[in-house]
Structure formats: structure tokens, C-alpha cells
Amino acid sequence: MQQSRRDFLAAGTGAMAAAFTPFFILKSKPRLSEEIIGHGDFRYKVHEQWGTLDAGKYPVTNCHEMVQARDGRLFMLTDEPKNNTLIYDQSGKLLDNWTLNLKGGHGLTLHDEGGEEFLYITDISSGRVVKCTLKGKVVMELTNPRADGIYDENSKYIPTETAIGPNGDIYVADGYGSQFILRYDAKGSFISKFGGDSYLQDAKFKQAHGVAIDYRDKANPTLMCTARMKNAFKRFTLEGKYLETYYLPGAYVSRPVFDDDHLYSGVCFGMLPGDYNPKLDRGFVTILDKDNRVVSNPGGNAPVYTNGKLELLLQEQPVFKHCHDVCVDRDKNLYVCQWNAGGVYPYKLERV
Template sequence: MYLAAVILLSLTGPVFAADKVQPVRMGCGIMTFDTVPGWGLSPEGKSQIGPTHGSVVIDKAGNIYTSADAGVFVFSPDGKIIRRFVDDQHSRIHDMKIRAEADGEFIYGARNANGEGIKFNAETGAIVLKLPFPKESGLTQKAFNPTAIAVASNGDIYLSDGYASDHIFKFDKTGKYLMHFGVKGNELKQFNTAHGMVLDTRYEPARLLICDRNHSPKGRLLHYSLQGEFIGEVITGLGMPTSAAIHGDYVSVPDLQGRVVILDKSNTIMAVLGYNPDPAKGGNYSIPQSQWVEGIFSGTHGSYWDKDGNLYVQDWNMNGRIMKLVRVK
């Protein structure tokens, strides 16, 4: 039934009135999901966020934050916008992480086009910390284009310069530069676009899980210690992994070519979601909303799990696409 729906939509084109589009089932086994047609769209069925090249996080209350070129938009679980931070301080955040701290919840962001990391209050949007290029590193700054950010349990911050040097810079919780590691290249311990990064809490001690997007062969994840020491190559063959989000023993990994891969603690593939079989559309930013197909992704860039194991997925897209996938119990 669900596969037939995908095939029919692929042949006839999408219908955007939410009451006419049926949910599409994807995945398998314990990682089976149904899409929520029309989630996050306006009452007229249009995207409300504009071009997307960003991320997704969820706060303790269950509100969903997604970063678009214009800024950060906050949705309720039923897809209504409840607040937004749309200004030149919150624009073009490429990656986000959220963290509950003593004085509230804070979002950490990597702004590649603006060459900085930031930390801001999740409720008010107030910027409380900025991380520019660390001159204390002794490196010559040719460009600084951070693509990913991660935060350790002690507050240390890791900022990946994934669109430039491929160095990963480590700061303490106050923004003081501590060290850097990593170098650009295609060798085992080198990065070729360290595009995504997350604190991998599936293991003790926790470590960094890094998406080495353009490494040859493409599609690998790496583990590094929090001291910047190479631990090992986790998996290869994931296409162009853009980011990663941890949920218990599982991790979701969006692939820019148009799918989300879910791995278990042994880093075995559990499910592949939203696979786009069209090479002209997978990894294509320029797919207008009129050509979106329910249950098929184009350029998956960010994902995040809620407490019930549902997934929110953002596409890299000219009109701005974010989707809710409800996990089938």
C-alpha cells in the first residue's frame, strides 16, 4: 500500500493539500516510520521557512527548532510556528546542538557563511557567546567556514572548519581556545570535508562521531576522542553523510544524496529512509516545492529525534523543507 503510494506520487506528481496526501511508510522492523503530510506548512500548504541549509534540534518541552538561511524557526510538535529568530545574528546556521544548562536551555550553532560559532538562549534568542577564528592557535587564517559544532558534558565546545581547513577547534565553555586537531586530505586520519559532528554518547567514555563527507571513498564516519585522538573508522559507503543525531543506541545520518541511514550501536545499518532513486534529484538543492514527493527526500541535511523516537528531517532545499516521521510502534 505504502510503496504503491510512493510510485503513484512519483508518476503523477505531488498533491499538496494535506488531506489528499496519504502518509508514506518507510524503513523496516523497529525503525519503521510514517510521514506526516503537510507538517510545518502554512494553512495554504506552502513552506514557511525559506531556503534551508541547516539543522534540527528539539528542546525539553518538545518544540522543534530548524535553522534556515533567514534564521531559526521554532515549531510545536503539531507543526505550528510558535516563535522565530530571524535576523542577521541567527541567519545561515549550518549546524545546531541544544543543551540544558543551569540557567536554561541553549543552542550552539556553526555559521559557515559568517565564519563563527555562537551560543544563544533557546527561549529568547539572546546571544551569549561567539567563537571567531582562534588567533591563539598560531594558524594563518585563509578562510573560516564552520560546518559543525558539538558540546561535551563538561561544556567544552568543538567547532569543525569543514568548508575550509578541516581543522576541528576545541574551546572551553567560556570560549577560550584549547587546541585543534585534524588536517585536510584523503588518508585514513585526514578529513575531506569534516561536515558533521556529534557527541557520541552510545559509548563510554563519549567520543566525537565525525561525518567525513567527501573523503575518497565517500561516505565514512570516524571516531575521535575528546582529546583529538584518532580512534577508528566507523563505517564507509554512506554516500555523502552531512550530520548525525544520537537517540539511545541509535544514530540517524542524513545523506546529501537523498536518504537517511539509521545505524545501531554496532554501526550496522538498521534502516534506510526516504531514498531518492533519481540521480538528477538526489543531492539537488533546486527542487521546488511543486516537485516535492511525499516520502522521498532530495538533499537530507539535518535530523533529530524526539523523546518518543520520532524523527524530524530537513532537506537542503531552495524552498525550505522539514518533515516529521512518526515511528510506528
């Protein structure tokens, strides 16, 4: 088998380090900044201080999601009203910040509309879904479905994520509410909804936390939706017809993030062997290939398939607490945003 340049360099570097490192250092636990995590061709060096800022000036409660704009800037959404959006460059330098005074900033989607980029933001505290410029000017807001009669007055609505379809349709995941995916046109007029709340029915959700457009089959884009409490991603047509489920045992996944042929997701909660309940502080990252098979779990155990079925995924290295989102930059490095992790800023995972 031909060895890739990345594997060759990684192997050579590891060999040199082993040759010149004293024995007592080899036995000590490496700092996170020295730790290599992941599997196969998707291995990363952890830089836990990459995004750290002065918490007195730029506090974060939870770092929820991050996207990279066309010009390379990284926009990160927090639920801290003082600065909902922190804007970094790839070196970790803070370029700017602004706020919409949201107490529950949660979902962040970037969409290019005729050469101009916009951000779609969901706020779980108020139920708002807004479209704004990269400078934070709100240009559209969706109406709460209770006000439009889409939901009855007793239905919960707590939107967690958005996705924008190829024709501009807006899909809203009501992931902490009534478990529907709601579809609107580009001007914000309601079209339809699908899903709902059920553990047993394949076409319904438990915690429809994320939604994204899967363009990997360019001739047939589809919706990939999160069913976090079912440890699964579910595929639907753009019209909302259920197609299939991808089960990831042990992984309470966040939104799907697509880059080239791969799907990336933060695993917010994990499990313990023999205990299928979600556990705090057991997060990691998972990466699926174009056939939706897991190929790497940075911070987790190596994926194993037995007779075609994926075995239990578990945290193996305690690098993360609760991975809420993954951003893939143009150099294939990852940025991991965490919920309920002591106010930490994003970690950078440098591809090796």
C-alpha cells in the same frame, strides 16, 4: 519469533487496507503522506506538509538543522536572515520565530547547562560561532581562529557544526574550511585542534561536516565526526586521538545524531550504481545501531552486509532531495531538514 505490537498493528493495518482498497488504487503511486519508508523496526509514514508555513511571512531558503528542547519545542535553523529560527510544536504548529540576521545559519546544537538550555549556532557565510539563549540573545561568540593565530591568514575557516563535551568543552567542525576540529573550553579559550585535510589519512577529513558527543558508552564518551566526502563517520577521543572509521559506501552523510543506542544521519547526496561521484537529488536517511551497523535507510535501499561488509547504499524512493539533518523527538518520530530542495519545510516521519 515473537511479533512486536508495532509490527502486529502495522501488519494488521496493511492487511485491512489491502482488503478494502480497489485494485486501480493499489496500482497507483501513493502520495508521500501515505508512503511508508524504512526497514525493520525503523519504518515511518511520511508527512511532507507537517512544517509547511506561509512562505511570504516565514520564508526558508534551506532548512539546515533541528533540535528538541526539554519542554518539547522544536527549534529549526535556516539560512534565511528574516527568520533564522522557526519554533514548532510536534503537531507542526508554529510557536515563535526569531533571527540573528545570519545569511548562512548552518549548525545548531542544544546544550543543557545547569538546568538552562542554550543554542550553539554556526554561520558559514561569516564564520561566526555563537552561543545564545532559546529566545535568541547572544551570550558568547568564539573568536575567528585567524584572529587568534590558530590559523594563518591564508587558511580558510567556514565552521559547520559544534558539539559540547561533558566538561563544557566546545568542539567546532571547520567542515567547509580547513577540515580541523577545534577545541575550546567553556569560556571560549582555544585548547587544541586535530584533523586536517586528506583523502588518504584515516585521522583527517574531507568535509568534516558534523561533530557530536557519543554517550552510548556512558563510561567512555567519545567524539563522532563526519567525513562526508569519504562516506564515513570517524571516532576520536575527547582529546582528539583517532580511534576508528565507519564506512558507509554511497552515503554522503551529514552530522551524527544520537538517540538512545542509535545514530541517525541525513544523507545529503547519494550515488548511482557504478558511479561513485555525489549526485544531486539522491538523499535519504540512514540509521545505525549500537554496533554501528546500518539497520534502516528511510528513502534508501535496505542495508545488506556480505561477509561483514556493507554493500552500496542508494536512494530507492525519491522522497527527499538532500537530507541535511534529522531530529528525533521523544516519541521516536523523525524530522528531516533539507538543503537545496526548493524551499521545502521539514518533513515529519511518523514511526509506525
